[in-house]
Amino acid sequence: MTMEFASRCRGTSRIPADPSRPYVIEKGEGDRAHLFGDLITVYAGGEQTENAFNFFTVEGPKGDIIPAHLHADTYEVFYVTQGAVRLFVEDTEGRQTERLLTPGDFGFVPKDCPHAYRIERHHSQIVGVAAGPGGTFERFFETLGTPAEALGLPATPYVPEPERFASVSQQFDVRFLAGHEWGTSA
Amino acid sequence: MTMEFASRCRGTSRIPADPSRPYVIEKGEGDRAHLFGDLITVYAGGEQTENAFNFFTVEGPKGDIIPAHLHADTYEVFYVTQGAVRLFVEDTEGRQTERLLTPGDFGFVPKDCPHAYRIERHHSQIVGVAAGPGGTFERFFETLGTPAEALGLPATPYVPEPERFASVSQQFDVRFLAGHEWGTSA
Numbered sequence: 001m002t003m004e005f006a007s008r009c010r011g012t013s014r015i016p017a018d019p020s021r022p023y024v025i026e027k028g029e030g031d032r033a034h035l036f037g038d039l040i041t042v043y044a045g046g047e048q049t050e051n052a053f054n055f056f057t058v059e060g061p062k063g064d065i066i067p068a069h070l071h072a073d074t075y076e077v078f079y080v081t082q083g084a085v086r087l088f089v090e091d092t093e094g095r096q097t098e099r100l101l102t103p104g105d106f107g108f109v110p111k112d113c114p115h116a117y118r119i120e121r122h123h124s125q126i127v128g129v130a131a132g133p134g135g136t137f138e139r140f141f142e143t144l145g146t147p148a149e150a151l152g153l154p155a156t157p158y159v160p161e162p163e164r165f166a167s168v169s170q171q172f173d174v175r176f177l178a179g180h181e182w183g184t185s186a
Numbered sequence: 187m188t189m190e191f192a193s194r195c196r197g198t199s200r201i202p203a204d205p206s207r208p209y210v211i212e213k214g215e216g217d218r219a220h221l222f223g224d225l226i227t228v229y230a231g232g233e234q235t236e237n238a239f240n241f242f243t244v245e246g247p248k249g250d251i252i253p254a255h256l257h258a259d260t261y262e263v264f265y266v267t268q269g270a271v272r273l274f275v276e277d278t279e280g281r282q283t284e285r286l287l288t289p290g291d292f293g294f295v296p297k298d299c300p301h302a303y304r305i306e307r308h309h310s311q312i313v314g315v316a317a318g319p320g321g322t323f324e325r326f327f328e329t330l331g332t333p334a335e336a337l338g339l340p341a342t343p344y345v346p347e348p349e350r351f352a353s354v355s356q357q358f359d360v361r362f363l364a365g366h367e368w369g370t371s372a
Contacts, residue, residue: 021277021296026290052261105210105211132235133238
């Protein structure tokens with residue numbers, strides 16, 4: 001059984017518009033977006049949970065570290081299900097750490113903590129949950145990046161226009177930290 | 187590097203008591219509990235997220251369907267990472283569905299929807315997120331069940347005293363539905 005629904009964010013989506021409706025989405029068939037070389041797939045968001053939480057996956061190839069950023073009002077989970085991902089985090093007192101996460105490992109980034117990650121094996125996958133008292137930001141990825149209908153990683157990376165970073169970030173509680181350096185091994 | 191912290195719920199835990207502190211927990215080393223034949227491992231909870239959300243895994247052997255229940259104020263995610271799990275859900279109008287979830291498949295159960303699941307392959311694992319406007323309930327499992335220090339599934343199932351179901355359930359927004367029947371294939 002395959003059902004599709006019209007939604008606020010997508011012409012068609014496997015996520016029901018009615019938040020009181022139970023649903024199942026098969027692997028890969030959530031709302032997809034491309035941002036740089038990564039595929040982001042949203043399975044649930046603030047509209048489904050009275051803004052309590054969201055649930056999405058990030059899949060990508062082995063690549064560079066992403067730009068350092070923080071969320072002033074959002075807690076974020078990095079749970080690796082495939083491959084290997086190096087998580088860089090700085091606490092609110094400026095102490096930096098990095099850890100390699102392999103499948104089943106869990107990283108937690110509190111609000112206001114600068115962080116970044118680097119995918120270190122091809123075909124890696126991160127499960128993400130990102131929410132806080134201010135709500136959820138799962139539509140950040142398709143807004144800074146681009147919605148995708150195709151399955152699989154972007155054929156070519158989607159690179160946003162530079163001026164988009166500031167405007168989109170403000171809208172979704174993401175603050176990029178230009179010039180931030182990791183004094184660990186990054 | 188292995189760090190342990192004193193916590194409100196545990197003598198020692200890999201979850202920092204200070205909610206502003208970033209952390210990593212390796213696979214299996216979250217706060218563990220046994221309930222019937224299952225191992226529940228909590229990696230983050232309401233104390234870490236200002237009650238926005240939690241994150242836990244449920245691992246179990248192939249077995250029977252669990253008792254039907256609902257959460258009046260909690261949305262719940264069933265994301266399967268290993269094995270196969272059959273999810274049974276009834277919507278608020280009484281329509282029942284069941285779906286077999288295999289790795290990467292995602293099930294969403296809104297508040298007030300009766301649901302249950304049956305693990306259909308040994309070594310299955312579900313990632314769970316369960317939260318809503320009323321908060322999170324990750325300590326339900328160790329309160330109805332029992333905290334565990336050992337790694338791995340319970341050597342023998344932990345069966346709670348019957349009178350515990352009502353008292354613990356009320357405390358954690360879980361309502362068991364005695365006599366509930368699934369008219370699908372269960």
